[in-house]
Amino acid sequence: MPLDLVDLVPAPVSVEHGEGAFVLREATALAAGPGTEGVAHWLRSALGAALARPLPPGQPGAPDTVTLRLDAALAPEAYRLTVGTAAVELVGGGPAGVFWGAQTFRQLLGPDAYRRACADPGAERAVARQVVEDAPRFAWRGLMLDVSRHFMPKDGVLRYLDLLAAHKLNVFHFHLTDDQGWRVEIKRFPRLTEVGAWRSRTKYGHRASPLWTEEPHGGFYTQDDIREIVAYAAERHISVVPEIDIPGHSQAAIAAYPELGNTDVIDTTRLSVWDTWGVNPNVLAPTDNTLRFYEGVLEEILRLFPAATSPFVHIGGDECPKDQWKASATARARIEELGLAGEDELQSWFIRHFDRWLTERGRRLIGWDEILEGGLAPGAAVSSWRGYAGGIEAARAGHDVVMCPEQQVYLDHRQADGPDEPMPIGYVRTLEDVYRFEPVPSELTEAEARHVLGTQANVWTEVMRDQGRVDYQVFPRLAAFAEVAWSALPAPAARDFAGFERRMRAHYARLDALGVGYRPPGGPLPWQKRPAPEKMEGGLGRPIDGSPPNV
Known part of the structure; x- marks a missing residue:
């Protein structure tokens, strides 16, 4: 048939x-x-x-x-x-x-x-x-869920594991820490969740005229919660990849433990968990104290995420501004001590340190493609998010790659350009756009292409306050992505999107039975639409300017 x-x-x-x-x-x-x-x-x-x-x-x-x-x-x-x-x-x-x-x-x-x-x-x-x-085309078929910008309670995470399994996806990239919240209990450093898991307010609205809700937001997973999530995933043959961000995207950790920051440049005791989006200037100090602190964090992470089900640990490594290091006498002294060429190599030194540390413990480090800057850590794998270039560079250098370019598979990006869409972000990426995504760059040779472990879709939750909004952004596009990750499809231009749409008619009934609040083919339902400006509470729902992404 x-x-x-x-x-x-x-x-x-x-x-x-x-x-x-x-x-x-x-x-x-x-x-x-x-x-x-x-x-x-x-x-x-x-x-x-x-x-x-x-x-x-x-x-x-x-x-x-x-x-x-x-x-x-x-x-x-x-x-x-x-x-x-x-x-x-x-x-x-x-x-x-x-x-x-x-x-x-x-x-x-x-x-x-x-x-x-x-x-x-x-x-x-x-x-x-x-x-x-x-049989699947790729070994790595994943979804990255950001629970730092907006916390998803444990039952919602378990539900998403079921949704991944229903679509034959086998990697759950668990983005647990960022500037806006630290979401995993670390017993030796209790302030990470006592302080770092909570922010006083949240930004919404247009970049040029920001608006905030004055409601505090937060939450975290206890270690027992994490063990349950990992076990639940393992029952469904899903590997969980925890992400602990270093050296950037770390203000929540610095707010909890100010000594982790560049104390000779700013007064880190005045920092709180960040309440807005974008690239944060507050990064970790390149000190031995910072290394020992994060080694302690990762010791507990490795116990919570056993090697059998979590061979990779993601350390972020992205969007690390160097301004504070350039101004810091401590950072300059570290650069001189290590004989480094500059701040880019200092970031690489961070990555290389934890690459060695994880390798010694039988794990593999993976990071966003910025870890290529200043020299790639020898055993590291790369999540190529800024387009294909990072993945191509890494594969040609013999490093494994997970392709997740923002232009194709960032599911927080808008699905249409109409006025009824919920608060939009980034590019328009339709169901068909996702279906025509090709994870293996044509520039790679056959040998180089073998370094493409697979692909994943990423869901950043800056404008997703609840599970219903996550559902709307993720589905039905995750079904199209799952087919790209699993099935041996022809070249993008030759793919039968009309046939996929016909099969989706039956699949929508499955999503209905699962209670998934997906975006219907004809556009948002009345309760999914962006409210009229006069009905917006505190400006919620006002569109951003459409620039990609980091709003």
Whole structure:
């Protein structure tokens, strides 16, 4: 059957249909072969309440049974789903492959399979006879969620992990610290959350005429919360990449511990958690005290994010103004002591230090493409966000790359240019724009392209006060991005966007069942629209000037 007639999102490698269907009955059993027990547990939990089918244990291959098993002949994330008229077999190269196949099986069962309770226990649950063979294009298929600018409570994070899993995305980049808030409990440094997790107000509105809400904002995840999030992600075969920003984007940390700042340049005791957006001039001091402090932070981070599920640690490294270092006698002395050429190399010294520190502990450092400035740390990987150039440079130098250029996959950017859109930011990037994104730059040779680990979409939350607004920005574009990350698509100009839109008609029903407040194809619904100026509370909803990004 042509893929554009199959309702699956993302599109699989191949689908072959036959006559008849498998009916999921109340007595249908689930047989879990060795190594698939975790997927079986998830499948029973997901489908049991939604479809009123308990899926008791059964015998592999028996009639009226869904059988899960592993086959080492397949790649670890590959699967083959065989739906017969009497039974179903789901085979994966590894547990992750079986899990992704289970997500496909769930899609085939219809939107009711995504509900939390069964709306119609007596309804027939039939799946057409077919064989789906599938495997991902990229190993890294991610979403970065910024919880520093606006905090998302734990239940919202768990919900987003489920949404990632439903779209076969396997990396959750957890942006935990920034100038506007520190969101993870560090027991040896309690002021990071006592002080650093809270700001007195929040900026909205036009850059030229800023407006603030006078409401304080904040929140953080306890260490038990983090352990729960990591375990929940692992059950869904999602790796969590924590981000702890250094040496820029650090005002929340400096507000909590002023000695971390450049105390010979400014009075850091007067700093508070930042209440606006953009590039902050207050950066970490290049001192041994700063190094020891962040080593202590990272020691606790490594315990919270085990290597088995979080091999990478993101250290930011972006948007680090050098003005304070240029004015600081301490920084100049450090540059002279280390024999560095200047402030760019001082930033590289920060990165290299933590690259060595993490490598010694069996982890890999990844940072935004500014870590290329002044010399790239030897073992570091790069998140290429300022277009393709950083990723190309890093790959040609033999470094691994995750492609996430702001011009294509920053989902905080506006989806349309109409007057009803919520507070817009950055470029217009439509659903079709995201669908035509190509993560591997054509300039790379075949050998260089192997350094492209994959791709991720980024969601910065400066203008997203709640989960509904995050939903609106992320969906349905995340579905298009997931297909780019998973499926072996042709060149961007040749992609069948019309076919994708047809498949999305079925997928919108799944998103409805999940309660996702996506942007409808025809534009925002009445409650999603930007309010008229006279109805704006404190100026909320007033558009920014459209310049990219950092508003």
